[in-house]
Amino acid sequence: MSQKSRSIYFLAFLLSISFLLLLMLQLDSNNQLAKIIQSGKLRVSTTNSEDTYFLEKNVPAGFEYDLMNAFAANLGVKIQLNIRNTEQRLEQDLFSRDSHISIPGRSSAVTANNNLQRSVSYTSNQAVVIYRETRGKKYPRDTSNIIDRSIIVTANSAQEQQLLNQKIQHPELTWTSTTDLTTYEMLELVLNKHTDIAVISLAEFQGVGPFFPGLKIAYKLGTPQSVHWLVADKDDLSLLVAINKFFKSEKGISTLSELEKTYYSNDNPLNFFDTLTFKNDFNTRLPGLEKYFKQAAKNTNTDWHLLAAIAYQESHWNPKAVSSTGVKGIMMLTKAAAKEVNVSDRTDPMQSIIGGAQYLMNVKKKIPARIKDPDRTYLALAGYNTGFGHLEDARILAKRAGLNPDKWEDVKTQLPLLTKPKYYKSVKHGYARGYEPVNYVKNIRQYLTVLKWEIQQQQLKDSSGQQAATKNSDTATEEKKTSEKDTAPSTL
16 A cells, blocks of 8 residues: 555544544533533623623624624524623633633733633734824834834733734834723824824724724734633533634634624724715705604604704615614614614614604603703713713713713713723723714714705705796796787887
């Protein structure tokens, strides 16, 4: 038998053994996976952060949250979620058997304990160097170009680890580590020229970068860091095998692809305003919806222009709009919100608009009666966007800071703090993308102004047209009279 033939037989033998081992794991009713399926519950520990889990419009969300639910659905079980304050606690949960799986997320710089098992890598964390684009100024192309520049990075993050790796080759490289600033705030520092460089993850920049059109990626720093789930048992690999099988399956790959688009897409509607698009939508989409806005306004004693501005911010007046997180329709209602206001079909324009207006009123009613407009409306809009619980958390932070929790201008300074562990861990509803409701209210106020201006221009145009038509009619009458005189028989 040739060497080549022996190699083929040996490979076939190994594959057969691997298959039998996998089959034995799946058939063993006493293994961990079988017990999880029998109980119907998969216990998972993770943190409250933008990468992992948070509440959006009072609905659980997050890249890892959606991914763990997809895996659980694949097993036919439900998630029992444990939210922890530290990554160290995630490991403890595995050793104490409080959780079957722990998920640190892509921003984690913690190296798994040797007594824990890691899944295959299902995504990566790529550090990037962000700078402010300036005409006539060269952008940095590698680490040697940022040695003499001010740099900021999150302390103890995967991104700081990449800087530490670079410092081996460039000992003169220095930076400022922060535990207080969010990614959003670090980018603000770069945009406002308070620092030259921010080192963040590529996923983070894809998520919030659209809010900073003047900032660009200079280059990728180091190699991508693999991201894994953690499990405890070394002797029982049944759960680990199932996780790895899911990540490599067609279902797992498509799920990961969709979640990347959902949470780390460059297309952020909160930063989008195109005058030409708005004008086109005003002429083509609004006319068919105006009667519903007016009916909803009448039902709720609200300005119909405001409802139309909200709807434009939510969906660009597209009744078939569906977000990647599952909210849909012109007013982009969640399933829970739709149920609350008796909307059976969220894609039906009339139901969505009338239901959305009612939901806004429901949020507004929760706000203390002492708060008057316009603050009451602005606070209600923020609550409509981010969820009333997060709004209340921001008002609590405002009060703690000695600010007025009843004034939008004060509350909007506190909402972005809900992205910081120091603050969101001290309030009831945890992490929120607090910069989004601030931009949300700002955009709606902008749309409201533009909408009223467009309507005014249309009215002036219609009025001018009527006056011109009347004038033309009068002119035609006079010309007809003159013509009749000119063509009448002579009486001379």
